[in-house]
Amino acid sequence: MAVESQAAGSRSVPRVPGAVPLLGHALKLWRDPFGFMTSLWKYGDLVRVDLGTMPVYVATSAKLVHEVTVRQARSFEKGRFFDRLRSLAGNGLATANGDIHREHRRLIQPMFSKDHIAGYSGIMSDNARTLANAWTPGQEVELEQAMAEYAINTLASTMFSTDIGRPAVEAIRTNLPLALKNLLVRAASPKVLDRVPIRANREFDTAAAHLTAVIDEVIKAARGAGHTDRNDLLSLLLAEKDLSDVEVRDELSTILFAGAETTAATLAWTFHELAHHPGAEEQVVTEIEDVVGDRPVTIEDVPRLPALRRVLDEVIRLHGVTMLMRRTTEPVELGGVVLPTATEVAFSPYALHRDPRTYVEADRFDPDRWLPQRQQEAGIAREDFIPFGAGNRKCIGDQFMYTEATIALATLLAQWQLVPAAGHTPKEVVSAVAHADRIPMVVQPRRT
Numbered sequence: 001m002a003v004e005s006q007a008a009g010s011r012s013v014p015r016v017p018g019a020v021p022l023l024g025h026a027l028k029l030w031r032d033p034f035g036f037m038t039s040l041w042k043y044g045d046l047v048r049v050d051l052g053t054m055p056v057y058v059a060t061s062a063k064l065v066h067e068v069t070v071r072q073a074r075s076f077e078k079g080r081f082f083d084r085l086r087s088l089a090g091n092g093l094a095t096a097n098g099d100i101h102r103e104h105r106r107l108i109q110p111m112f113s114k115d116h117i118a119g120y121s122g123i124m125s126d127n128a129r130t131l132a133n134a135w136t137p138g139q140e141v142e143l144e145q146a147m148a149e150y151a152i153n154t155l156a157s158t159m160f161s162t163d164i165g166r167p168a169v170e171a172i173r174t175n176l177p178l179a180l181k182n183l184l185v186r187a188a189s190p191k192v193l194d195r196v197p198i199r200a201n202r203e204f205d206t207a208a209a210h211l212t213a214v215i216d217e218v219i220k221a222a223r224g225a226g227h228t229d230r231n232d233l234l235s236l237l238l239a240e241k242d243l244s245d246v247e248v249r250d251e252l253s254t255i256l257f258a259g260a261e262t263t264a265a266t267l268a269w270t271f272h273e274l275a276h277h278p279g280a281e282e283q284v285v286t287e288i289e290d291v292v293g294d295r296p297v298t299i300e301d302v303p304r305l306p307a308l309r310r311v312l313d314e315v316i317r318l319h320g321v322t323m324l325m326r327r328t329t330e331p332v333e334l335g336g337v338v339l340p341t342a343t344e345v346a347f348s349p350y351a352l353h354r355d356p357r358t359y360v361e362a363d364r365f366d367p368d369r370w371l372p373q374r375q376q377e378a379g380i381a382r383e384d385f386i387p388f389g390a391g392n393r394k395c396i397g398d399q400f401m402y403t404e405a406t407i408a409l410a411t412l413l414a415q416w417q418l419v420p421a422a423g424h425t426p427k428e429v430v431s432a433v434a435h436a437d438r439i440p441m442v443v444q445p446r447r448t
């Protein structure tokens with residue numbers, strides 16, 4: 001394979017073909033981000049792509065991603081992707097570096113403890129039953145939208161434990177996807193384009209401004225009402241004397257941007273995949289009937305639904321986070337190459353999870369690949385499956401999401417069978433995770 005080489009320290013790093021002057025590989029990334037990211041391993045474990053005129057070194061093997069996220073994590077900070085996120089999430093947990101990140105993580109972590117998540121499970125179950133009871137036989141539901149509402153409502157009622165009100169939930173539901181959709185384009189574009197009034201920039205800026213305004217209102221209302229004594233994230237942050245309103249806002253918007261669309265997309269894809277894999281759907285529905293029956297789903301049910309967990313893992317494997325970035329804070333040796341300070345490094349959980357070197361029939365939906373014996377036979381190691389990242393920047397909300405998603409799926413699937421609506425084949429579109437353009441489905445009662 002003909003590959004140009006560029007030096008990055010001691011050894012040369014293959015440069016992915018197809019860069020054009022000024023834009024580098026940005027056009028390729030815009031046009032077909034999934035195809036582009038999943039093709040990179042063919043050029044090497046560490047390859048160079050150019051975003052505009054800026055070189056980015058992409059780690060394409062689980063081993064090198066582990067070096068970046070865990071073994072040498074101390075030599076990295078969050079990269080350009082996260083710099084671009086700042087107009088949306090300020091210096092919140094996902095974007096902050098160093099001491100601020102450590103302190104805020106320590107502050108927020110207890111809200112995601114096992115006990116707290118058990119405490120949220122009743123609200124998750126109530127929200128899921130409200131949704132299940134609102135559907136009517138034969139109704140066509142836009143799953144992406146319905147799941148976004150469920151995820152935002154659940155975050156609002158657990159983390160903010162205040163009724164942030166229909167208009168606020170609606171503002172978040174419509175603006176968050178717009179901001180996230182344009183994020184990758186923005187991160188992949190040359191910096192000079194940031195100020196150019198192209199549609200992606202206008203949409204991103206407007207959506208981020210709306211979101212910020214809505215969250216400011218929530219904080220103002222909560223301060224006004226003296227909400228500092230409740231057992232939720234908003235109270236915890238407001239009670240922290242050293243945090244300004246802007247810091248509180250940054251953490252709240254971070255939780256919303258990191259926790260809403262990711263979970264919503266996972267849920268929507270799950271209904272889609274199950275409808276196209278009747279064997280898997282039957283296994284899951286039988287399990288739910290056996291374990292839960294007609295009563296509301298509780299926290300105790302979650303670990304007793306292993307087939308549903310395999311389905312969720314398979315959905316996150318196939319439709320996961322598109323791209324993450326880091327920047328070296330000192331010279332780092334990676335894959336036999338010394339990367340100088342301030343080098344941008346990227347990796348794609350989405351591409352790792354579809355790597356045919358690790359996963360047999362990597363593009364096929366096969367939840368039973370997660371049966372312990374099959375996983376062991378296939379030699380899938382922990383580093384090969386990183387839907388929530390790894391190391392000190394690993395997702396704080398992974399157990400929250402497994403609980404929330406399991407409760408929602410078990411509640412809805414017990415009552416409803418979802419059938420794809422005619423006339424539309426969902427397509428993956430780029431966002432924080434690979435979400436669908438639309439997943440319209442018709443709901444039919446499961447029990448008559």
Ligand code: HEM
Nearest residue numbers: 093094258259262263266324387388389393395396397401
């Ligand atoms: C399917 C659902 C989810 C996926 C796939 C996901 C994925 C991720 C990934 C890959 C990271 C690491 C980013 C990096 O290494 O740069 C991350 C971080 C984070 N996630 Fe999630 N996430 C999900 C749900 C949630 C939920 C429900 C919440 C909150 C309620 C949440 C809050 C966060 C936060 C705050 C961070 C930053 C952590 C830090 O840097 O210390 N996520 N997530």
